[in-house]
Amino acid sequence: MVASIDQPRLRVVVAGCTGYIGMQCVRLLAAHPHVDLVSLRGRSHAGRRYSEAVPGSGVELPVADGLDIVGADVVFAALPHTVTAGTAQRWLDAGAVVIDMSADFRTPDTAAYERWYGFPHPAPDLCASAVYGLVEMERDRLRDAQLIAVPGCYPTAALLGTLPALRSRTIEPHLIVDAKSGLSGAGRSPSLAVHFAEVNESVRAYGVQGHRHGDEMLSRLRRAHGEASLTFVPHLVPMSRGILATIYLRPRAGVDAKTISDLYRDFAAAETFVRYDEAPPATKSVLDSNVAALNCTAQGDTVVVTVAIDNLIKGAAGQGVQAMNVRFGLPESAGLTVSSPWP
Amino acid sequence: MVASIDQPRLRVVVAGCTGYIGMQCVRLLAAHPHVDLVSLRGRSHAGRRYSEAVPGSGVELPVADGLDIVGADVVFAALPHTVTAGTAQRWLDAGAVVIDMSADFRTPDTAAYERWYGFPHPAPDLCASAVYGLVEMERDRLRDAQLIAVPGCYPTAALLGTLPALRSRTIEPHLIVDAKSGLSGAGRSPSLAVHFAEVNESVRAYGVQGHRHGDEMLSRLRRAHGEASLTFVPHLVPMSRGILATIYLRPRAGVDAKTISDLYRDFAAAETFVRYDEAPPATKSVLDSNVAALNCTAQGDTVVVTVAIDNLIKGAAGQGVQAMNVRFGLPESAGLTVSSPWP
Amino acid sequence: MVASIDQPRLRVVVAGCTGYIGMQCVRLLAAHPHVDLVSLRGRSHAGRRYSEAVPGSGVELPVADGLDIVGADVVFAALPHTVTAGTAQRWLDAGAVVIDMSADFRTPDTAAYERWYGFPHPAPDLCASAVYGLVEMERDRLRDAQLIAVPGCYPTAALLGTLPALRSRTIEPHLIVDAKSGLSGAGRSPSLAVHFAEVNESVRAYGVQGHRHGDEMLSRLRRAHGEASLTFVPHLVPMSRGILATIYLRPRAGVDAKTISDLYRDFAAAETFVRYDEAPPATKSVLDSNVAALNCTAQGDTVVVTVAIDNLIKGAAGQGVQAMNVRFGLPESAGLTVSSPWP
């Protein structure tokens, strides 16, 4: 399907509709002016109406088990990692554009996939054809993508906060990214690690030895720049949503900080969903919006870039909708908002 | 101005645009399909662009000092209590419909006003003409109101949770309302009472001897029913937004609980912004939406009604927009949402 | 064993040491000046040192599986409901005093037990001999108790907030208790109901149709007073620890509110771990302390009592230690604190 001049309505299926990312996909797509949500797929609440499964959603479609997508133009797949990899070819064969929220197709480096998941990638050929769904980085390639791999939440923040400087070759390609995430980033499955009483009034680092999002970032940084190295440490902070990435950069010899911050201002001015703030952004200022807010400030010889996103919107569902809009020639901002509900 | 058949755009001013209620007014009105936001009034950030004053708003209008409203069809007044009372007549004379978020016009009982604020009401005549902006209670009178007194957040929750039973005379008119509010209900002015480290990990009652919202509720309950008495205890809980009201009712002799809960189901079925839940609603399920979610369950001889609202939306700004929609013949849901962004 | 004049050290076992209540038992007992913690029992971390299982405990004993208690003077049982009921006789036969944190022995009404748990009580005879571990209510009977049933957290708050008025027959014996609890009250087992992102920024009622703690309260109220009825609605609020009970009382004809509040002041003056506050107490003011803070204020014809406790200390482990102190003739406050770490 190709976007017609009068912006036809798209028939969209959400597969995996009751996890945190799937829920945001449903919510955004249900209100999207050019979308007909035609089917919701989910195992855990199969047979119930969606509004029963998700309090306050206002969406009355039934939830159905199975991964069939008859007649859909688009599938949003918010399934556990490895499930989409085994199903995507079938959806593509049925003519749908697939927008995948999992890590399955984010890097052509299938060796990394095997290292993180413990078995060979189920569809290595598709990996090569997937387009990375970070619109600000891959807008042109997304216009005719059939399989879109929506970036992880951490890589979204880190890449948006790095690319202006890295592409312009104004910084050394050795980055430190210290990221802080809310608990919805851990997914909706219960565990002691997300028990309120365990994590409230607490902050901690995790994945210090290495995190699969680090590999994802690095592969993208290298595509953009060639050589690059990265230290990435994620942290959990007691909030439901939001990511703040604090990025430590070293300017190349002779480059002053003002030159670099101007690159970020220009980047924000050119992009619908990137905002440059004069002070380091609070995650609350992008809550429930598709905006990435940036600030770039020098401290001595180091340039510190801070990037705030909502991990479930710009870091997942909203980014997927933005990519869909680009793919089908819709206004890039259709169904998305730049406004946060502060407080 | 009268609403024309083709739903003309309304020219709206927000006075008091950088408090929590004013911020939500700006946000809802900026996205309202039939509104042109023409002026933002606020003292504390006068001279700056609104987007500088309110991170993440995406609204680029300037903030201006003073309370002039040239050419406005509607004024949303989110000013400190007593300020609107001194200004409303001037706005009405200029032809605007005034939608007041303060307590100034919520009750014709100007003696209560003097008791709470310590000086005589500045405009007692206007009190008598103001229409109470609880749409589900006063929809007809709102259609030609010039001055609309938007209910307080606690009365909104308590009245929506009480009226179906009280109007039908199925309960004794002696109520206990135990309400739990997030901290934005205390307003945006800094004080020790809202310091994060003082209120996080804590819950407490306040205003136990009497709270002005109790008077407001009681005056409305008596209008609806004649005789009524009320015990009302508000509490602060560590969250930013949301009110839960737990209401204890005694059925009249011979009335069974099923009869009463059916009245609530019917009420919800008839109203766009009232939802009946089969289990007691969580405030998160109405966060950032204009919905009041209700449940009615018997425990022995007592009927327990729980009502969840977002204190800043259905409890303030959203309710004001809903009232404006009714006043101008717009679709009641224009610019409002029933969906919460869970989590 | 009987307390000697020089306050001998007690050999204490904690069974169920890695749930939230067991963890607080270990912490208090490890620092108790008259206790030797001799064995820690727990299934989920068996074989590890306790300090590995519980970050920051500073306790280096091993955790062992099984429920043997060789040579112990006292067993603190913080096991799932029904487990202690099947084991207590064995411990008693071995000469230990058993301090049970579960609901197994809180009421002689074994029919209620069967109703809540779905099978007959395993040790109905023991139920009759158990002493209810609310020291302020049963101090004398605790001095020679062998089996102590520590009250539930909600009943602790509700009873302390009711008994002064009920015993003096100054109020009608028909109570409404609206209670607000932090999430540790739900236990440490992971579930969607305690997932941070589900419960943060949210408050809700639960158990409205009836809660087993309501039965427990009512049976104790009737013991204290004869006739009594109770409406009890618990709520979950987004904090880790703390309970606030708001209790609505009706004075008997001719009794003024001052008379009643003086009863509460007298009660607090006579008790080490009851504090009377001139304003409604915040739960933070009793965090991590064994104090119950009370306030009693009239609103019209109703008397509103608010009671704040730490659900894991005065509502469980601390109360058990207090009961042990009484049982063995130790200073009632040994190993306990009245001070909260605000903020």
Next chain:
Amino acid sequence: MVASIDQPRLRVVVAGCTGYIGMQCVRLLAAHPHVDLVSLRGRSHAGRRYSEAVPGSGVELPVADGLDIVGADVVFAALPHTVTAGTAQRWLDAGAVVIDMSADFRTPDTAAYERWYGFPHPAPDLCASAVYGLVEMERDRLRDAQLIAVPGCYPTAALLGTLPALRSRTIEPHLIVDAKSGLSGAGRSPSLAVHFAEVNESVRAYGVQGHRHGDEMLSRLRRAHGEASLTFVPHLVPMSRGILATIYLRPRAGVDAKTISDLYRDFAAAETFVRYDEAPPATKSVLDSNVAALNCTAQGDTVVVTVAIDNLIKGAAGQGVQAMNVRFGLPESAGLTVSSPWP
């Protein structure tokens, strides 16, 4: 005064007793086995009993205005920055040991003082004689100190996490410290920056251009090592207490990560209040305790050290008590705890 062999009781005054640090000083000192708290000084609650000013403290001393300290052995000064600088000489002349929680005497670099505060240091000579109260770094010099400058909360975390590697010259002396602090670190004065509804569900960086604690750290690092450079970015996270410092280190050529982590293990083994955790510590695991918990893990060529402390205890009041214990020959752990109340 010199500590005698039988550990005499010290007469202690707390000046500035109702701010967050002063409150913790009072709490720890009131329970300290070798301390008589003789006077509490504070302006905002002067004339009231301390237990009225601080809910749940259980301390009944009056709060008095003014800074007199008749007959005290020790003054804990938890006053606003610059106040102690003007008063300390008087206290020293009266024979007291002064333990200062402010920044006034933390560095002999009075030029930095003037840069941050805008006027010359009131007592530059005292600066030179003050001993830095980080016990793990300055234990020997503290034994006869008269004026002890307790480190800031951020420097405490950063220095404990850096010194083992820096002193051993196993790392390059160029550090990045990314620190996350709870809101009590901002002090108790109300402001929009600590309003619950502004900061809950949000994280942000601040002081990116430079923070006075950065200067303090750097001056101490240079004393310890000679050459050193530092990038320091603090963040506010939505919790009341706790600091997590994530420190990025580069090993010198030929030094492997195991060598470095062993230095941290050795450091923890030798210190009462330093704990080495096998996984990155959560701040909750040191809440309300005087412990600094450390982890040291390699990620590629970088060594990542994470340090968790309670900002008000090890980061302030507890550290002051630990220094007092050393100064007066008391057991270093007297009146302090290693245990956190998890959850």
